[in-house]
Amino acid sequence: MATLSDIGVSALINILSAFAFLLAFALLRIQPINDRVYFPKWYINGARTSPRSSRNFVGKFVNLNFKTYFTFLNWMPQAMRMSESEIINHAGLDSAVFLRIYILGLKIFVPIAVIALLLLIPVNVSNGTLSFLKKELVTSEIDKLSISNVRPKSIRFFIHIGLEYLFTFWTCFMLYKEYDYVASMRLNFLASQQRRAEQFTVVVRNVPHISGRSTSDSIDHFFQTNHPDHYLCHQAVYNANKFAKLARKRDRLQNWLDYNQLKFERHPDKRPTSKTGFLGLWGARVDSIEYYKKQIKELDRRMTMERQKIIKDTKSILPVAFVSFKSRWGAAVCAQTQQSKNPTLWLTNWAPEPRDIYWRNLAIPFVSLSIRKLVISLLVFALVFFYMIPIAFVQSLANLEGLERVAPFLRPVIELKFIKSFLQGFLPGLALKIFLYILPTVLMIMSKIEGHIALSTLERKAAAKYYFFMLVNVFLGSIVTGTAFEQLDAFLHQSPTQIPRTIGVSIPMKATFFITYIMIDGWAGIAGEILRLKPLVIFHLKNMFLVKTERDREKAMDPGSVDFPETLPSLQLYFLLGLVYAVVTPILLPFILIFFALAYLVYRHQIINVYNQQYESAAAFWPQVHSRIIASLLISQLLLMGLLSTKKAANSTPLLVILPILTLSFHKYCKNRFEPAFRKYPLEEAKAKDSADQSSESDLKAYLADAYLHPIFQSFEEEQEEMVEVRVDKHQTHIASPPSEPSSTSPSNYVHHPPSPPQYVHRPPSPPQYVYHSSPPHYEYDQSSPAHYVYAAPPSPPRYIYHHHEEH
């Protein structure tokens, strides 16, 4: 049990480290050399092209304006200066709504904290039971401020119960207002958006194979029949996963080539060489530049063949398509209705925006999805409850004795007492640390295996899994001793009424632990976030070894994005802690308030200056946030019930039973009232937007033609357009030899696809894996063999655009 002074020391340490991070950040961010690390968003926006102060040579790297050093905390007011609508324009709705979660936290917990501290602390302190029991229990000063200090059977518990009611109502009220506001924000955002491909497009999965008909034909036929007045065209999806793999490999090789060429430029006397074997450790020594050039050439040949194969082989057309409609109304209707008699065929859903699509999962056959879901949910369950088993196994291997046996020469060092104790304290934890570090990645991979086709969905699903893990292993795991599996086993052998009691009893005792947790994870951790140590180091490393042009430097920036799969669950954990301890140990609340305020400032700054969201889901994560907070409320009510029943305030149970029922009803109401705004697109809205934007059909057709082309093909096209000297007239090739047979109904339905829509020309380089390095200096090797590119410019995959007959 920690005493108040222990907590004071811990607070001091964490406050100091938080300040150290903030100070380091303040110093580093005003150095011009770090400008691209701390303000990448402005570079991407085009508002900034080079560091602010570039007067002399030294000034390019170090800030010599000493006045700025004295205002080192001025990023905070700067971060506050932007209004919400400006943030929406600047960084998108996702980011703006993400910030609102912190504000919601403050809105909920500031009044709760004030009331709880003013009312409960006097009530708890003055009823000192613990002083009588001191001989038996080791208690801390914190406990004297908590509900533990109240005598069993005391009438004072009704104050706690009353406050639990009050806090529940207050939280629900704030949640309702917030849900309402976010839903209207979302609708306004969607309504104010320009014409976008996803408004007209529906993704169709599980297109049945009809013998004697190509997939494209049957899609055309089906939608012409069933949506005759609205169907516009569709874009087939190709299974380009193998091609994407090759492209990634080529990218890697290109990187090595660049690196070696740069090395050669800097030291023209020594041609770089490397070994061909595994990781360059053995094998024949070859000239690196020649070697990589040859390898890339070979890969280009294979990629061209693969591309030909994809385009020619009808089997590489997946039973998935992006179907576009003439109006938003038509798309809204198609997305929300059942198309076919067999409800597992012709599944329609809103298409995610093109940036948001996770292309690889489109190739997953639909039948396997439910099996994948089942397997993954079993795996997640196992991961959450049994993750300690493999870690314990690794720990048992990686101990000091094992180390000594492997490396006997280390013995004298290890045997030093100081180092030995350090290692003994450090090694067993290492496996756990590594596991926790890779956990979000593992959960993301699991979500990808589940087969969701949008990045936003993937992130939400990974966040849900991570929350489950944190709830069981951080929250419950800290309260109840033993591993999660032992808890599970114990719970299975307890009566359902016993479980909240077991947990409830331990709750007040763990308050000090969670206070420390909040300070480490919430205060220092968030302050560390703003420092961006990892991107800083990587940027400077890249700058040193790889960057040649301004454009390369731009690519070396890693703006990152709000890491929803990690931040949302930990944020939700703070809500849970706050709600659980509001009545039990209210002294914990101020710590949470500081977290919310600090994190709000930090993330506001980062969103304005750093992060660059990959996609825009229009706050699709909000229903999840809402229901997590509701779940936290329910948990807090259950645990309070358990806690009070051990306090022999048994007649309070009926009073408290009503609360979860009311909370659940509130949740259900909110779900009915607001969730459809996040899942469906009302026809009223679609119609209003349709009539406001009366663009011609051919216009729309041209606009939609390339929107949902696999990004690989898009990058290929862009590249070809840039390389003027090797371009052949694509369109002629296109019409002269259509690589797959034309649709039988309308032979003239091949239409030239214009260059991809503007959003792709200006698209940020953040997912650079498919974008070739195409600035002129790179292409010497290509220019030496232009024949290769002539060969590599076959028609891009055909898109079937159907001209409605009546309109011709």
Added chain:
Amino acid sequence: MATLSDIGVSALINILSAFAFLLAFALLRIQPINDRVYFPKWYINGARTSPRSSRNFVGKFVNLNFKTYFTFLNWMPQAMRMSESEIINHAGLDSAVFLRIYILGLKIFVPIAVIALLLLIPVNVSNGTLSFLKKELVTSEIDKLSISNVRPKSIRFFIHIGLEYLFTFWTCFMLYKEYDYVASMRLNFLASQQRRAEQFTVVVRNVPHISGRSTSDSIDHFFQTNHPDHYLCHQAVYNANKFAKLARKRDRLQNWLDYNQLKFERHPDKRPTSKTGFLGLWGARVDSIEYYKKQIKELDRRMTMERQKIIKDTKSILPVAFVSFKSRWGAAVCAQTQQSKNPTLWLTNWAPEPRDIYWRNLAIPFVSLSIRKLVISLLVFALVFFYMIPIAFVQSLANLEGLERVAPFLRPVIELKFIKSFLQGFLPGLALKIFLYILPTVLMIMSKIEGHIALSTLERKAAAKYYFFMLVNVFLGSIVTGTAFEQLDAFLHQSPTQIPRTIGVSIPMKATFFITYIMIDGWAGIAGEILRLKPLVIFHLKNMFLVKTERDREKAMDPGSVDFPETLPSLQLYFLLGLVYAVVTPILLPFILIFFALAYLVYRHQIINVYNQQYESAAAFWPQVHSRIIASLLISQLLLMGLLSTKKAANSTPLLVILPILTLSFHKYCKNRFEPAFRKYPLEEAKAKDSADQSSESDLKAYLADAYLHPIFQSFEEEQEEMVEVRVDKHQTHIASPPSEPSSTSPSNYVHHPPSPPQYVHRPPSPPQYVYHSSPPHYEYDQSSPAHYVYAAPPSPPRYIYHHHEEH
């Protein structure tokens, strides 16, 4: 514990009583006088107008053809003669699919019974543990055939586990096939249906009130805007609940008047008199005929005023409407999509067919629905778990001592030993019997309070509640001693793993009880069903006192319908018993098989000859049946797990844990695969039917005009049409003075509504509450005051039919 011979005696008694019922039925049904009780369906169909044999006077009442007495069981082959498609045509899909449940029971349990009896009985018998334990436990011969007889830790349990797997797979396989077949039956049925109002109509609830606009106007405006190409017209719904109440009262008075007039006709010397007070027990004595005539006249006046009020007052137009579309496609789209930004407004759903609508609930404000649902679910929970409390209270009052105190003169009778013991055995049970008798009605009322707007939904919801009650109080209540509340309390204080163990242990011991239950409820009960004792008595009573004409006689028939709220749950209970005992005590299975076979024959006969369904839901209850059987599977697996864990076959648990997971996955798959066929209407289907049936729009408009008129107004109109002498030109009145202001957009949009569609002209008299007695002999009293009817013929409520401008 019952011995085998006990069960034999019980079986004999039940078989004898079943045979007695069947014999009585066979004798009664061939009497011409009972023809309308046992073959009402044919009268309704119009295939029969009078009893078959009417050669002489006696022959009209008693069957004198003695040959027919010797073939008294020939109803069984007769019942089998109709094919399934004939049954669908004859009685509707609901009835045909209802019969398939019994066949499904046979299909599932015949192979299971054969395998279980052949394999398990030898395995169980030969491993006699019970003979060793005989001193401790009182066991029966039945137990020797059950799993109780197998030694703990025996390897033989793997046979039971294997069979549980086999039975689960077999059940799932049959369920899958059946779901598939029923879904396709439903789709075929819907596809083969003639043009029906509900195919084009959507019910819209929660129409918002826009100030300055009538509800009808805003509905017109909204759907013209958002479904411009498809919207046809709408029918407003009037709050006619008060009118309906008056109509019911008038009906009752009319009945009394008829009765008294008939009495007077038979005894012209004595004018019937009655007292005006409560129940005719006191008050002034008056001439009955005059009295009722006056009363009816007064009521007619009030009804006319009420009708005027409904039509004139815009407040009586509810925020609910039946919106019709030009095509099935348009209706399908509207029913499946979200209309408005606010998802609680403009809620669209498929309209139930007109016969199926429960009009009274349309007036429930939508906001209160979720509260109603919450309150009712709490009430159902309380009813299921605490129903014994009020009954025990009533029982404590209604004992012999209480009876003696109230009626001391009965003492000598009560004190007789035989009567006393009979009463003591009988009285305490009486309250319970009464409760169980009225339970389905109570549950139906609860469902009505929940606010569902279709009779079919109401019946399904009542069935769900009844199943829950049976599961807890019949199944669990018989296995575990004590009231449901005590069980709940005990379960809450047990660990979740303990509960299946507690129940599992008692399962084999209760086999004899359930065998007796099956024989009483399943054999004798079903045989009693075919006898139709209650309708028989009521019909003859009515025949004696009320019937004057053939038409009255037709009305006195009470064909009834399949009582889904009671039969479905008890049917599902048999599935549960069969699946639970298949592995545990397989000797129970033949009893269930006999039930399924007998019930199939009986219901087939009843459906062909007796029942007349009020509505057609196209087998909408099937998903419920399916998921109940899945739930039974899960329960059987859990209980087997609990049972085996007490048998120390603990290593079997992991083997058995897989089974529920597989079953649940199967359920989820089936839900995805088939349930949409019962909830949604695929666009493909709608489009195909639209193009097959190319009727003109004005045709459709005329067809739909009156389809969803409140039946009260309809009966009023019909009546007016029959009474030619008092008819005024309705249409002139209609156009001359439209009672509510015309829609501002198109002043010519009032259209004459033709007489209601054919289905209403031929509609069966089963729900006769709103149909006035309108055959000529009845209306002497009306004809004496024709002025009343002239007054009562104001325009029927206006219907807004929108002419799409482009088509004019």
